[in-house]
Amino acid sequence: MSTTTIREPEDVQLDTGTFPAIGAAETKRGATLAFFAWTLAVYDFIMFGTLLPRIAEDFGWNQQTALLANTLVSVGVFVVVILVGLFVDRLGRRRGMMITIGGAALSSLLTAASTGVASLVGFRALSGFGMAEQSVNSTYLNEVFALTEIEGIRKRRGFFYSLVQTGWPIGALLAAAFIAGINGLFGPDSWRIAFLVATVPALFVLFLRKGIKETPQHRLNTYLRQLRKSGRTEEAAGIAARFGVVEDERPSLRAIFGKRYARNTVVLSIAWIVNYFGITTTSVLGTTMLEDVKGVDTSMSLLIIVLSNVVGAAGYLFHGWLGDVIGRKTTIVGGWLLAGVCWTLFVLGPDDFGYVLVTYMLTLFFLLGPYASLLFLQAECFDSSCRATGSAFVTAMGQPGSIIGSAVLTALVAGNVGLGPAAVIVGAGGMVLSGLIMLATKRVAVIEH
Numbered sequence: 515m516s517t518t519t520i521r522e523p524e525d526v527q528l529d530t531g532t533f534p535a536i537g538a539a540e541t542k543r544g545a546t547l548a549f550f551a552w553t554l555a556v557y558d559f560i561m562f563g564t565l566l567p568r569i570a571e572d573f574g575w576n577q578q579t580a581l582l583a584n585t586l587v588s589v590g591v592f593v594v595v596i597l598v599g600l601f602v603d604r605l606g607r608r609r610g611m612m613i614t615i616g617g618a619a620l621s622s623l624l625t626a627a628s629t630g631v632a633s634l635v636g637f638r639a640l641s642g643f644g645m646a647e648q649s650v651n652s653t654y655l656n657e658v659f660a661l662t663e664i665e666g667i668r669k670r671r672g673f674f675y676s677l678v679q680t681g682w683p684i685g686a687l688l689a690a691a692f693i694a695g696i697n698g699l700f701g702p703d704s705w706r707i708a709f710l711v712a713t714v715p716a717l718f719v720l721f722l723r724k725g726i727k728e729t730p731q732h733r734l735n736t737y738l739r740q741l742r743k744s745g746r747t748e749e750a751a752g753i754a755a756r757f758g759v760v761e762d763e764r765p766s767l768r769a770i771f772g773k774r775y776a777r778n779t780v781v782l783s784i785a786w787i788v789n790y791f792g793i794t795t796t797s798v799l800g801t802t803m804l805e806d807v808k809g810v811d812t813s814m815s816l817l818i819i820v821l822s823n824v825v826g827a828a829g830y831l832f833h834g835w836l837g838d839v840i841g842r843k844t845t846i847v848g849g850w851l852l853a854g855v856c857w858t859l860f861v862l863g864p865d866d867f868g869y870v871l872v873t874y875m876l877t878l879f880f881l882l883g884p885y886a887s888l889l890f891l892q893a894e895c896f897d898s899s900c901r902a903t904g905s906a907f908v909t910a911m912g913q914p915g916s917i918i919g920s921a922v923l924t925a926l927v928a929g930n931v932g933l934g935p936a937a938v939i940v941g942a943g944g945m946v947l948s949g950l951i952m953l954a955t956k957r958v959a960v961i962e963h
Contacts, residue, residue, distance in 0.1 A: 520740045523733035531756030533661050533730040541662040544726055548651040549678045550719050551615045555644030556685025557692070558622055558712060562587075562638060564693055565705040572703060573630060583631050585917055590639020592913040596767075598646035599906025603765035603899065606736075607654040608728045610902065614650050615723060617643025619716035626709040648889055649905040651678055656893040656901070657729040672842060676834020676886035683823035683830075683882070690820070731898040734759065760897040770896065770904040778895040778955055782908035785951045789850065790915025791944025792881055795923065795937050796857060796874075807861060807934045808870050818871055825875040829883025837887035843955055846891070849884035850949030853877055854942040861938050881945060894957045919944065 525534035563584075570580040594617075602610030621640035628634040655678065659671040667674050696708045734757060741750035754760070760774070770779045795803065800822075804815040829849075837845040860873035889905070896904035919940055926936035 520737065520744060523730065523737045526730050526734055526737075528753050528756075531753075531758070533734075533757075535663045536658055536661045536730075538662070538664050540727060541658055541664055541667060544658050545655060545674065545678055547719060547723050547726065548611070548647075548655060549681050551611070551681075551723070552647050552651055552678060553681035553685040553688065554615070554712075554716050554719060555618050555641075555647040556682050557689045558618055558641055558644050558716075560686045560689035561693060561708060561712065562625070562641065564689060565708060568703065568705045569628075569634070572705065575631075579631065583635055586631075586635040587638040587641075588913045588917055590635060591642035591645055592910045594639055594642025595646040595649070595910035595913075596907050598643060599649060599903040599910075600765055600767075602650055602653060602902035602906070603732075606728050606732050607650065607657070607902070608726050610650045611654060611726060612720065612723055614643045614647045615716055615720045617641075618647070619713045619720060622709045622712045622716065626706040646906055646909070648679070649892070649909040650902060651675075652889040652893045653902040653905055654729065656890065657731045657898065661730060670835070670838050672837040672887055672890050673831070673835040675890050676830045679830045679834070679886040679889065680827040682885075683826040686823050687820065690816075731759075735899050760899065765900045765903045767903070767907065769900045770907060775896055775900070775904060779904060779908065781951060781954045782892060782895065783911045785948045785955075786908055786911035787915035787918065788944045788951060789881075789948035790912045791919035791922070792850075792853065792857070792941045792948070793912070794916045794919040795941030795944070796877055796881060799920075799923075800874075803861075803933075803937055804870070804874070807937060808865050810865075810867070810870060814867070818874055821871065822875045822878045826878045826882045829879035830886040832879075833883035834886035834890075837890065842887040842891040842894075843952060843957075845887045846884040847949045847952050849880045849887075850945045850952070853880035854945035854949070856880060857942045857945060858938055861934050861942075888952075891955070891957070895955060 522528060526532075527534075566580060566584060569575075570577075570583075575583070598610065598614060601613065617640050621637055621643065624637035624640065625634065628637055652675065655675055656671070659667050659674065662668055692712070693708060696704050696711070700707050734753075738750045738754055738759075741747070741753075769775070800819055801812075801815050804810040804818055805812065810818065833845050833849055856873055856877040856879075860870065860877055863869055863873060889909070892905040892908060893901055923936050923940045926939060927933055931939070
């Protein structure tokens with residue numbers, strides 16, 4: 515047996531199975547920085563999609579080349595998001611939060627220096643660090659909120675996490691406003707300046723995150739792994755039993771497909787893929803749907819999208835709150851089923867502006883809002899030893915979901931189905947089916963406290 519000295523985790527009471535409480539200041543600081551980091555990650559993501567036509571024009575690409583570049587970027591983002599999850603479980607939530615925002619800043623900086631397809635795809639793949647932010651945030655905040663000394667946050671964890679998740683619509687609005695400002699100052703061909711300037715706030719948040727502390731749950735898991743590695747398996751088993759944690763092997767993709775987690779890994783992955791059919795149809799192609807399906811002019815379609823993002827923020831807060839009250843799974847299922855109904859009414863209903871505005875906003879309210887509960891639920895579907903790995907893996911499935919959804923929609927339109935009916939089949943069908951799929955999830959972890 516090894517006699518190597520292993521440092522005990524700070525403030526963790528190994529003999530009684532008690533974690534230290536996390537102070538109010540540390541809780542608020544962590545949640546605030548998580549919000550800003552997620553907002554900036556979304557801002558970078560939306561900015562790329564918005565500026566892609568300008569990038570294509572500058573490089574002289576045709577539409578097929580631009581679409582290929584976007585698809586390859588999605589593949590790269592998918593790989594990076596999964597790798598970040600493994601990193602966070604092995605080396606810590608604090609380091610993971612540092613690398614996600616740092617990687618996002620680096621991606622923006624390098625994108626400004628892109629010279630063609632290969633460099634752009636490689637540099638934009640690094641934006642996967644930013645997209646991994648939401649799974650890292652849910653992992654970190656689940657563990658912080660479980661131990662915080664603020665009773666109100668402990669009782670309403672989902673609602674307080676939803677405040678962080680509102681960074682999606684806020685980031686989208688900031689991206690639109692920033693691009694408009696850059697275009698106004700430097701002209702429509704200034705996409706490199708837009709990405710270059712975007713690195714500044716990301717670097718500022720990265721600097722602020724240096725004060726974030728590691729969660730006690732991860733410190734305990736690291737200690738248990740060290741004990742087992744040194745041959746002190748019985749001691750590790752006893753400590754794990756006192757804390758009620760599951761002793762898993764070193765975090766890996768194999769672990770999340772093991773007997774304990776396979777069901778949730780598969781079900782959540784399919785739900786993300788299918789739900790992104792709806793995300794692609796309503797959000798990514800929102801302007802196309804408003805203009806080509808409902809006949810809304812360009813200026814008014816932009817207004818609808820802006821208003822809908824504001825309503826989307828309210829959707830996060832509502833579903834985060836409701837998940838604490840009636841359960842996260844019930845909230846997600848109900849929200850996505852209602853989103854499917856609202857989207858069907860949007861497509862098949864009259865072209866009246868008021869009707870279009872209301873049904874489109876309600877669709878995004880019930881489609882995007884449940885993600886506040888979903889991301890928090892995911893962390894409860896995996897134990898702390900592989901929580902970030904599992905959550906990041908299923909979250910990454912949104913990327914292939916977007917690609918498949920776009921391909922199916924394109925195939926239906928090419929087959930003379932019509933854009934409207936195709937939007938109902940892919941969009942509403944994806945929303946309803948993903949909601950039903952979520953019924954098969956099963957929470958296996960009670961967040962360690």
